[in-house]
Amino acid sequence: MKWNQDDGPPPRGYHHGNLKETLIRAALDLIARKGPSGVTFAEAARFAGVSPAAPYRHFRDRDELLANVALRGFGLFEAALARAWDDGQPEPLAAFERMGRAYLEFARTEPAYYSAMFEAGVPLDDNQELRAAGEGAFGVIRTAAERLVAQLPPQGRPPALMVALHVWAMAHGIASLFGRGDAGRRKVPMSPDELLEAGVLVYLRGLGLPSDPAVT
Amino acid sequence: MKWNQDDGPPPRGYHHGNLKETLIRAALDLIARKGPSGVTFAEAARFAGVSPAAPYRHFRDRDELLANVALRGFGLFEAALARAWDDGQPEPLAAFERMGRAYLEFARTEPAYYSAMFEAGVPLDDNQELRAAGEGAFGVIRTAAERLVAQLPPQGRPPALMVALHVWAMAHGIASLFGRGDAGRRKVPMSPDELLEAGVLVYLRGLGLPSDPAVT
């Protein structure tokens, strides 16, 4: 599995041709097997079949490599959430629940990305691009929250930002406590999906949703 | 700060006398400075002022050291939650909110313990004692949820376990996304305490609480 680019002939010879990409994939593989702290430059290079000095042509250090993984992860995450939300079609509440399931599905099927994004301790402060990517993903949740809140009568509307943060926190909490296959995760008698769906429904009822009787 | 036991004269001479304790403190210090993956046997020994072989008299390996830290952390955590809950005095809803604040306070003031308990990847499967300690802490939340749920009319009671899991997930989500001083944490325009309190209140309202008009 060394030359696992999606297509095209395996590159050969002196120049790898696709090393940056391959190193990111190697990092994902290492995160999946040993956690974010198990990622080393040397082993990523070995995985890619190049000399240990080669990664320095593409990343300043290990942190920059991990930041790239997280950056890519946020992009995929945002796309997955946006696809599930689908602009609130056909109906915001159902779309919102669908987005919640997409959140957990991402955490479950891409634990390495999720880990790099939220648990690797990549500093957001000195990486504007990464911060923007994270906010892009959160923006999907926030937009969805705005649509939901807009269904409430104007005098009783909570801040959409707060609603988005609550839902994000619950989704992240469930994903991180119960949502992954790691040994060490707590076992509970309901699936993460059920747990999140029920939690969000209770929460939204607390907000007064659904308030429009025309909506099922 | 090498001989920082709480009291008593600094031990001297060939036998340290308090090494196990000191190694655990060293591990906490290292977690606080570098995260769980920054804990090494060698550096813990150096911190304690003993030879690198000494820790092997007390812990089989690094994982056993971290498991001990987590174990102790769960004990402190359970005590802090139980103290805040205070058997639901004077009134379950207020006590519940107090417990929520205690949760976040623990995560904020003892980030090293919190990290060892929830993020270090210490495997719960092969450590029955640790699992029991974790369940002990969760038991406090669960008991509190039972008391709250009992205030609802019998026909509309949700499972207390589910309620406890939802609240735990939200508290953990908030603590882990916004609740600590690390660089890399998201900044939001409300404090974690406010966010959790508001979230729990909305959630409980969704359950139908407070349902007893005699309770303020």
Add this chain to the structure above:
DNA sequence: TGTACATCAGTGAACGCGCGTTCACTGATGTAC
């Protein structure tokens, strides 16, 4: 109370290992003319 002995807890030197990082280098690729 004293003595002999077993056990405990820490020593310090040693080892192999993998990692991060640097360096002068070189093969391959792209481009100006």
Add this chain to the structure above:
DNA sequence: TGTACATCAGTGAACGCGCGTTCACTGATGTAC
């Protein structure tokens, strides 16, 4: 189209370092009698 040259991307050898782990050892402590 061909040639000269600059630039790019990877080499491979080397280094210092800290870690995990083992080992025979030894100082200190506890206990049987």
